[in-house]
Amino acid sequence: MQEDFLHFIWQFQYFNRQQLLTTASESLHILNPGLANDHAGPDFSQARIRIGNIEWAGQVEIHIKSSDWEAHQHQHDLAYENVILHVVWHNDKPICRKDGSLIPTLELKERVNVQLLGRYNYLLANKNVIPCASLFALVPDIHKVHALDKALMQRLQYKAATVQELLAVNGQDWEETTYQWLARSMGFKLNAEPFLQLAKAIPLKLLQKHRDNLLQMEALLFGQAGFLEEQSNDAYVQSLQKEYKFLSHKYQLAGTKLSVGQWKFAKLRPVNFPTLRIAHLAALLQVHQNLFSLFIHTDTLHAFADILAAPPSSYWQHHYTFEKETKITSHLGKESISNLVINTVVPILACYAQQKDKYAYIDTAIAWLESLPAEDNYITRLWKELQLPVKNAFDAQASIELYNIFCVPVKCLSCPVGVHLIKKSQ
Known part of the structure; x- marks a missing residue:
């Protein structure tokens, strides 16, 4: 019991x-x-x-x-x-x-009713990663849709709350918060935390003082990220080191520097290497001064792709990492852009809607999710095997949350699908 x-x-x-x-x-x-x-x-x-x-x-x-x-x-x-x-x-x-x-x-x-208890105990003891997998086909679609809607709203609320925490630390500065959240998202899953730490160590206002000099912006970011510690014969790296040495002393940055060991390269495609993404972030911040306003008022993937299209400096047109020159693709692909909308724009819209009681922005966030393609990962494939349609990013995000907050901890009593199955035994 x-x-x-x-x-x-x-x-x-x-x-x-x-x-x-x-x-x-x-x-x-x-x-x-x-x-x-x-x-x-x-x-x-x-x-x-x-x-x-x-x-x-x-x-x-x-x-x-x-x-x-x-x-x-x-x-x-x-x-x-x-x-x-x-x-x-x-x-x-x-x-x-x-x-x-x-x-x-x-x-x-x-x-x-002993049958009610029996069905609950069956779900509780089931060893499937989705406890109701063997019974899922018996559940009417209305309960599945209800479960997805509930999970999606909980996911939006959680992400909005996380942005809200960052906003509070930043003194309600939406631009600073958007910059930090974007940086976190550009780290994707493996480098999200070091990217966020880097953005906190180099505030947006500091970078904006050097908007007329992309090399200095890069020096601040690469230096604080810990990538400029080793001696190099590369002229570009030497220029960055010289700029960072001066700027680090000027702004007293030594205490918040990251170590190069915090960054992950293994299992990443070269286009997502943190070095290239840092260069991309610097270029983006040089071109666009008001990212928050741009993000909440952009409503098409094409327009968002245009915002992100700021090309990195010429060095990063031929490098994924320092010194090793190669032919590369430096621009973000469609999948990466979709992920940035899902993980940056949507949470910011959800947070702004709650903060300002302007719930039209929640509708915009949901419209984004309904217009973007679904992720293909282990969790979404599990649901597809159970014939749950995962047609777009709304379905994918909802199904991921459904799995993480209800299925993994076996919280069937909080899930509309689980409740239906247990009640069905009455």
Whole structure:
């Protein structure tokens, strides 16, 4: 038995409510089960019940065993003094308040449909990476769509909250935050964190002081990234080192320098090497001064590609890394541009919508996702094998979130698909 299951049973009242009695044999009527509480304190608030002829309003606490009340030390917590009903699977001990009065208790173990419990236990014990995989075909499309919509909105809220944290650190400076978030996204998965660290170490305002000199912008970024530490016979590298030595001393940058070991090159295509992406970022920031405004008002992939089309300096037209010259493709491909929209523009739009109560920007974010192609990865392929259509980036992002927040932790009770399957057994 899991406490989450009891929460589910109580919240949706999936138990036999005929002739309810407390463990003290008092008649019990549930007028309102209350609102689920995701924070500290009792599990449900604003509940209303009637015991005998007296109506009570207050909180409800859920446990597997009544003795868990003491195991969790609730008897010492004033937040639990207003609990009007203790809902348990098994009543193994009477529980009292500090004043000695008995807390009314409802035992559920004889009131829950065994098939309901059996289906839940089946999902819980299933070893498939998607617990409901063998039953997924039985689920009507409406519940699958509901699950995707719910997962996508949670993903947007999470990403918006992450941008919001960065925005707060940056004193509500949207341009600085957009620059940092873009840098993070340009690191893609492997180099996201060092790129973000680099952007924090070299603020946008500092780079903008040197917009008339791309070499100095590159020197600040490459030097702070830790790529200019070794002696070199390459004239371009020597120029960067000379500029960085002067600028680092001028702006006292030594304390926030990254080490070259923080950057990942293995398993990356050369076009995504961090050296080339840093050069690309410098060029982009030289050409465009107001990225935030551009990002929230750009609504086509072609227009966004034009923003990102700023070519890196001539050295990086022939190099993926320092010194080793080669014929290269330095521009971002369509897939990379789509990923930058998904991971940069969409979260910023979602955050801005929440911050300013302008929810038209959420519609814009969703429109972006619906217009972009779906990612092809391990998770999206799992869903396709179950015949879940993954037609665009909306479906892909939603299915990834569905897998990560519901399937991996086996939170079937929070998933519309899982809830449908469990209820179906009633």
